[in-house]
Amino acid sequence: MSSQSPEPDVPVRRVDRILAFTALGLAAASIVCFFAIIIGTATGMHQEDFGSGVWPVVAAIPYWGLPAAFVMIIVLLAMSFIRKGRAGSRP
Template structure:
């Protein structure tokens, strides 16, 4: 068995990491909601060619890509910060 690492050696979570993670989660939720809106709207006969319909369609395609990019940014920033902290020890 490996020894548990002490929590005092862990790096604190920075505000920018937390903001990017919550933005990613928010974009994913927005994408799911817009997908459900398209499904419900199509079943009820809503016309998605006018009004807010095209925006809902674009959000469904763009939001997951942006959410993935934000989460990847958080992961890269965390790995770089931990590598620098381990190198300094």
């Protein structure tokens, strides 16, 4: 017995996809960089080694990327709820 959902289908907008994939990419990059720092520390790198080369950028990505990804996901959820609410109230 199949029944249709009372809510109409709401199309996915381009902005939603951009937010979703950007948040996913930032979160994935942050996790990879976090593990790179853990592995670098476990292999015997000293604190002064992390201050040169590409390491400051690797350290900054989890610091800024995870909160930015979290905010993007919250914005995406809010936009989705608002859009579904407006679509549900239409006659």
